[in-house]
Structures are given as structure tokens and as C-alpha cells.
Amino acid sequence: MTATVLVAGGNGYIGSHVVVELAAAGFYPVVIDNLANSNPEATRRVTGIAGRDVPLLVGDVRDGAFLDEVFRAYPIDVVIHLAGLKAVGESVAKPLLYYDVNVGGAVGLFQAMDRHGAKRMVFSSSATVYGDPVTVPITEDFATGATNPYGRTKLMIEEVLSDLVASDPAWQAISLRYFNPVGAHDSALIGEDPNDIPNNLFPFIAQVAVGRREKLSVFGNDYATPDGTGVRDYIHVVDLARAHVRATQALLQGTIAGGAHMPINLGTGNGVSVLEAVHAWRRATNRPIPYEVVARRPGDVAACYANSELAEKLLDWRADFDLDAMCRDHWRWQSRNPQGYGEPG
Ligand code: NAD
Ligand code: UD1
Numbered sequence: 001m002t003a004t005v006l007v008a009g010g011n012g013y014i015g016s017h018v019v020v021e022l023a024a025a026g027f028y029p030v031v032i033d034n035l036a037n038s039n040p041e042a043t044r045r046v047t048g049i050a051g052r053d054v055p056l057l058v059g060d061v062r063d064g065a066f067l068d069e070v071f072r073a074y075p076i077d078v079v080i081h082l083a084g085l086k087a088v089g090e091s092v093a094k095p096l097l098y099y100d101v102n103v104g105g106a107v108g109l110f111q112a113m114d115r116h117g118a119k120r121m122v123f124s125s126s127a128t129v130y131g132d133p134v135t136v137p138i139t140e141d142f143a144t145g146a147t148n149p150y151g152r153t154k155l156m157i158e159e160v161l162s163d164l165v166a167s168d169p170a171w172q173a174i175s176l177r178y179f180n181p182v183g184a185h186d187s188a189l190i191g192e193d194p195n196d197i198p199n200n201l202f203p204f205i206a207q208v209a210v211g212r213r214e215k216l217s218v219f220g221n222d223y224a225t226p227d228g229t230g231v232r233d234y235i236h237v238v239d240l241a242r243a244h245v246r247a248t249q250a251l252l253q254g255t256i257a258g259g260a261h262m263p264i265n266l267g268t269g270n271g272v273s274v275l276e277a278v279h280a281w282r283r284a285t286n287r288p289i290p291y292e293v294v295a296r297r298p299g300d301v302a303a304c305y306a307n308s309e310l311a312e313k314l315l316d317w318r319a320d321f322d323l324d325a326m327c328r329d330h331w332r333w334q335s336r337n338p339q340g341y342g343e344p345g
Contacts, residue, residue: 003252004028006076006118008061008109009083011038011146013192014124014181017241018192019277020082023050025245030074032067033083034060037195038100039341045189061105061302077159078120078248081106083154086130087199088299099146102153103160111166119168122244123161125175125263127233127304136231137307140177140263147299160263170258174247174310176323179233179306181240183326184333191333192237193340201277202326203235206334211286216289220296222330225303229274233267233305236321240266245296246315246334255314267306268319277323285335286325 005022009015010031015274016038022029023046031043035058043056053072059066063081070076082100085091091098113119128151129144143283146152158175165171182202184191197213207213221228243266250256272280281289311317321329 002026003077003248004030004075005248006070006074008032008034008079008081010080010126011040011042011056012082014178014237014240015082015238016042016190018082018244019043019046019054019172019280020049020185021238022240022244022248023054027053027245027248029204030070030076032057032059032061032070033035034058037085039193041341042190049185049187049189049230061102061109064108064112065341067109068115071112071116071118072309076118076180078110078122078251078293079118080122080244080248081109082124084124086150088148088150089199089238091153092148094224095149098140098153103156106157107160121161121171121173122247122251123157123173123175124176125153125158127177127179127265127267129155129158129177130289130304132301133304136303136305137269138265138304139307139311140265144297154262158261158263163292165261172251172256172258173261174251175261176243176247177262177263177265178240179235179265181237182234182319182327183238184234185238186329186332186335188332191337201232202330205281205289208339209281209287209331210334212338214290216278216291218291219293219294220294223302225273227273229276230300231271231273231305232301233270234268234272234277234326235268235319236326237323239319243311243315243317246317250270250315255313261270262314264278265306265308266311267308269306270310271303271305271322272323280323280327281331284324284331290307315318
């Protein structure tokens with residue numbers, strides 16, 4: 001199926017993998033990104049992997065005139081919206097920035113889509129919308145309730161999408177609720193390149209393994225989990241990216257009807273503790289991965305993992321890669337690119 005897919009935030013970690021999989025499936029991806037948290041080297045490398053040119057148009061999703069130019073220049077069939085800010089701590093310190101970029105950016109993008117009659121949306125949501133779940137695994141009908149401004153931006157955008165599709169059945173929308181994306185493309189050419197000290201577990205362990213950091217701090221070992229450390233549903237970024245291809249196909253084929261906004265979990269369904277992740281990293285790297293247990297991180301939940309049956313049913317998608325493959329590919333990227341993409345150039 002050939003169609004043109006606008007990938008907002010497509011120069012970032014997840015977006016660059018989405019673009020590779022879209023191109024492999026025969027779509028024409030067009031990337032827009034303001035480079036707030038990424039390096040143009042990512043799309044240059046994606047072009048190499050894809051074997052054909054992928055346009056990277058530098059601009060902001062809050063800039064309506066820029067978006068109008070993009071929609072006039074390309075016959076956009078589907079939009080995948082990954083652009084935004086994602087650091088929980090920063091969102092607490094700078095809520096207005098997060099509401100402006102994430103909520104304002106999404107509304108601006110939806111308005112531009114509406115103006116140009118491009119009404120198929122795949123939105124990057126997050127398991128964070130479930131807050132502290134009453135039980136696990138989590139299905140899409142669980143109560144939502146975010147615990148920080150970042151999470152609230154995701155919930156608000158989902159609500160905007162529900163209102164939008166209800167107002168106009170020409171709109172079709174899927175919100176993909178990612179659990180914990182990790183890993184990298186097996187070429188080791190693209191991967192996650194955090195600017196600062198990583199907040200998330202896998203990029204932090206990767207920097208310990210490569211010698212950039214001395215040891216991992218394990219945030220608490222007194223949770224009600226089998227070994228006391230936090231349990232999460234890590235999912236390989238390539239599996240995640242392939243789900244975006246399936247979602248794009250579902251919208252184009254009309255499997256997801258107009259007038260409906262479908263939130264869909266993307267996880268493996270396996271809960272993995274921090275210590276299990278450390279052991280998997282040791283296997284993948286043959287390195288010691290020193291750690292010390294410290295206090296819990298405020299806002300963390302004990303356990304969060306998905307029931308992903310809806311993705312299987314609606315998108316014919318399930319995760320293929322296991323924890324060892326996630327560590328192996330994340331490590332291959334980190335060890336071959338110890339400074340990530342390097343300085344923007
Ligand atoms: P990322 O920061 O690598 O990618 C986001 C991209 O959006 C970056 O390239 C950035 O430059 C761009 N961007 C930011 N603001 C923009 C703006 N105003 N206009 C245009 N481009 C802008 O992050 P990622 O990990 O690839 O995440 C992608 C999406 O997935 C985000 O919306 C994030 O909230 C969501 N998500 C990520 C995770 C995760 O663990 N990585 C989990 C759940 C949801
Ligand atoms: C975090 C965000 C969440 C976001 C998700 C994916 C917080 C409170 N939550 O969730 O909103 O959607 O990332 O980007 O920031 N851990 C350590 N040491 C570390 C880092 C993490 O022990 O240095 C532990 C955590 O306590 C947790 C697990 O590892 O139990 C995973 O942490 P992380 O990768 O940050 O993901 P989430 O906590 O799921």
C-alpha cells in the first residue's frame with residue numbers, strides 16, 4: 001500500500017524507527033521536527049537504512065503557516081504525531097511549556113489536518129495515562145488519571161481526539177499507549193540519544209555499561225513485587241515502530257471506523273523488575289553493571305504492564321522481541337555510538 005505519511009517528531013528516538021518501518025512497508029514518510037530534542041543525523045541515517053530519501057522539514061507543530069506549507073507540498077494521507085516533550089520532572093517544573101508544546105502543538109496540528117482534509121491520526125500516548133493502576137495487567141478500559149503534567153498532556157490530547165472524531169465522522173484516530181520503549185535498530189545506526197543524564201532505566205544502564213556513569217541507582221527495593229523493585233513492560237522500539245505501520249494500515253483500510261477514537265496498549269504483556277533488567281544487561285554485555293539501592297523515586301508505581309490483546313485483535317500485531325534482544329540491540333547502539341549522534345552538524 002503506498003501512501004504518504006507525515007511523521008511529526010519523526011527525527012526523534014521512536015519516530016526515526018517508525019520512519020524506517022514505514023519505508024520498509026512501502027509508505028512515503030515525510031518528517032517534520034523542530035530538532036528540540038534530536039539531531040538531524042538521525043534522519044540522515046534513516047535515509048541510509050531506508051535506501052531512499054526521507055525529507056526532514058525543520059519546523060514546529062505550533063507553527064500553522066509552516067504546517068500549511070507542508071500540507072500543500074505533500075499529499076498527506078495519514079499523520080503520526082510523536083512530536084512533544086517527555087521529561088516528567090521537567091513537566092513538573094515547567095508545566096506551561098508542556099501544555100504549550102504538547103497540548104498546543106497537538107491542537108495546532110489537528111487544526112492544520114482539518115484545514116487540509118487529512119483526517120487520519122495515530123497519536124503517541126503513554127501508559128502513564130493509567131497513573132497508579134489498581135491491578136495488572138492493564139486493559140484499555142482501566143480508569144485513567146495522570147499523576148504529573150506530562151501525563152495530563154497525554155490525557156488531554158486523547159480527550160481532544162475523542163471530541164474531534166465525535167464531531168466529524170470523517171476523522172479516524174488511534175492513540176497508541178506505549179509502555180516502556182527500549183532497544184534500537186539492529187543496524188546500530190539509530191537509537192536513543194539522551195541529551196542529559198538519562199531519567200529512564202535502559203539508557204541509564206547503557207551509560208553505566210559503556211563507562212560513562214559509575215553505577216545505577218535502583219529506586220527502591222521495598223515495593224510489593226517479587227524482588228521488591230519496580231516492574232515494567234519493556235518493549236523493543238522496532239516492535240513498537242511496526243505497530244505504527246499496522247495502525248496506519250488499519251486507518252487506511254477503514255478497520256478503525258470513522259467517528260471512533262481507539263486507545264490501544266503497546267506492550268509485551270511481560271512484567272520485568274529492575275533487577276531482572278540488570279541481570280539481562282549483564283548477560284548482553286558481559287559487564288558487571290554495578291548498582292546500589294536508594295530511596296524510591298517520587299511518583300513511581302510498583303508495577304505497570306500491559307494486556308495487549310486489543311492490539312492483536314485490531315492491528316494483528318504482537319511484540320516479537322524478548323528482553324535479551326532488547327538489551328543486545330540497545331547495547332550494540334550504545335557501544336558503537338558511545339556519544340550518541342555526537343554534536344548536531
Ligand atoms: P524524542 O524526544 O526522541 O522525540 C520527540 C521529537 O519531537 C524530537 O525529535 C523533538 O525534537 C521533536 N519535537 C519536540 N517538540 C516539537 C515541536 N514543538 N515541533 C516539532 N517537533 C518537536 O522522544 P521519543 O522517545 O521518540 O518520544 C516520541 C513520543 O512518544 C513523545 O510524544 C513521547 O511523549 C511519547 N512516548 C515516549 C515514551 C518513551 O519512553 N520514549 C513513552 C511513552 C510515550
Ligand atoms: C517513566 C516516567 C513515565 C514515562 C516512562 C516512559 C516517571 C515517574 N515516569 O516511567 O511517565 O511514560 O518513563 O518514558 O519518570 N529506575 C531505577 N533507576 C533509574 C531509572 C529507573 O531504579 O535510574 C526504575 C524505576 O524506579 C522503575 C523502572 O526502573 O521502576 C523503570 O523506570 P523508567 O525507565 O524511568 O520508566 P517508568 O518509571 O515506567
